[in-house]
Amino acid sequence: MSSCKVFAVAALLFLNAGSAFSTDKTDKLIALTFDDGPRPYVLFGSKGDHPGPALLNVLDENGVKATFFVVGWRLSPKTWGERRYEENVGVTCIDAAEQLVRRGHELEDHTYSHIELRGAERKRGEQWVIGDVNRGAEAIKAVTGTQPHYLRPPDWIISDDARRDLERQGYHLLTISQENPMALRDVNSLDYLCTRKAAECPKPSLLNAVLRQVEQREKRGVYTHILAFHELSTTTAVMPELIATLKARGYRFVTLSQYMQLVGAKP
Numbered sequence: 001m002s003s004c005k006v007f008a009v010a011a012l013l014f015l016n017a018g019s020a021f022s023t024d025k026t027d028k029l030i031a032l033t034f035d036d037g038p039r040p041y042v043l044f045g046s047k048g049d050h051p052g053p054a055l056l057n058v059l060d061e062n063g064v065k066a067t068f069f070v071v072g073w074r075l076s077p078k079t080w081g082e083r084r085y086e087e088n089v090g091v092t093c094i095d096a097a098e099q100l101v102r103r104g105h106e107l108e109d110h111t112y113s114h115i116e117l118r119g120a121e122r123k124r125g126e127q128w129v130i131g132d133v134n135r136g137a138e139a140i141k142a143v144t145g146t147q148p149h150y151l152r153p154p155d156w157i158i159s160d161d162a163r164r165d166l167e168r169q170g171y172h173l174l175t176i177s178q179e180n181p182m183a184l185r186d187v188n189s190l191d192y193l194c195t196r197k198a199a200e201c202p203k204p205s206l207l208n209a210v211l212r213q214v215e216q217r218e219k220r221g222v223y224t225h226i227l228a229f230h231e232l233s234t235t236t237a238v239m240p241e242l243i244a245t246l247k248a249r250g251y252r253f254v255t256l257s258q259y260m261q262l263v264g265a266k267p
């Protein structure tokens with residue numbers, strides 16, 4: 001090989017290394033999000049017959065700050081969750097929410113009632129829907145002192161009119177709509193399918209199904225992902241490996257507001 005060719009190859013390698021470096025440092029982002037809490041038995045770990053790891057500890061041990069789309073009614077005094085399905089571990093939802101904020105996580109709006117909003121709008125009108133979103137925001141503000149900017153409607157379902165009016169109020173709505181750029185579209189982990197029977201869980205496993213979605217997005221040139229999970233013990237169980245795998249692939253974990261700043265869609 002002539003010296004000229006060697007130089008050209010070296011320059012090419014250098015340029016490639018440079019672009020790979022900048023992608024790693026600035027562009028490979030994960031915003032980890034958890035819906036439907038605060039659920040103290042998930043955040044602090046179950047103490048019952050099936051003791052499980054505490055999601056808050058898992059996040060702390062991995063140095064990950066996440067974003068929690070919480071349900072407003074849970075932030076009423078002395079509530080620790082749904083008595084039929086959830087375990088009382090001696091921590092109220094409000095205490096759990098305060099703990100989340102203290103540990104550097106973000107709280108965002110998942111409505112007050114957690115009712116499917118399009119159906120609710122048909123029955124009770126758009127003003128009721130807007131009111132339920134605002135009531136959820138007020139419950140968060142009472143804990144954090146700041147107005148939440150992001151709204152994830154339950155099951156991502158909301159009418160176009162209500163969406164427009166909430167956006168006019170300043171909310172940024174999370175979406176799985178194909179109309180939005182892929183980087184701003186939630187990755188639906190389908191983790192709620194894993195709660196009752198393993199057979200209903202995405203195949204071959206929740207972890208691999210999420211990684212496969214990430215890989216499919218990478219094939220389309222997208223290296224930033226908002227991952228939508230729920231506050232569930234089964235989800236907590238896969239978090240250590242998911243976080244480790246994505247970190248090994250060069251991903252950095254950020255809160256949703258950091259993600260939006262970096263990806264360029266401020267609320």
Ligand SMILES: [Zn+2]
Binds near residue numbers: 035036110114154155
């Ligand atoms: Zn939900």
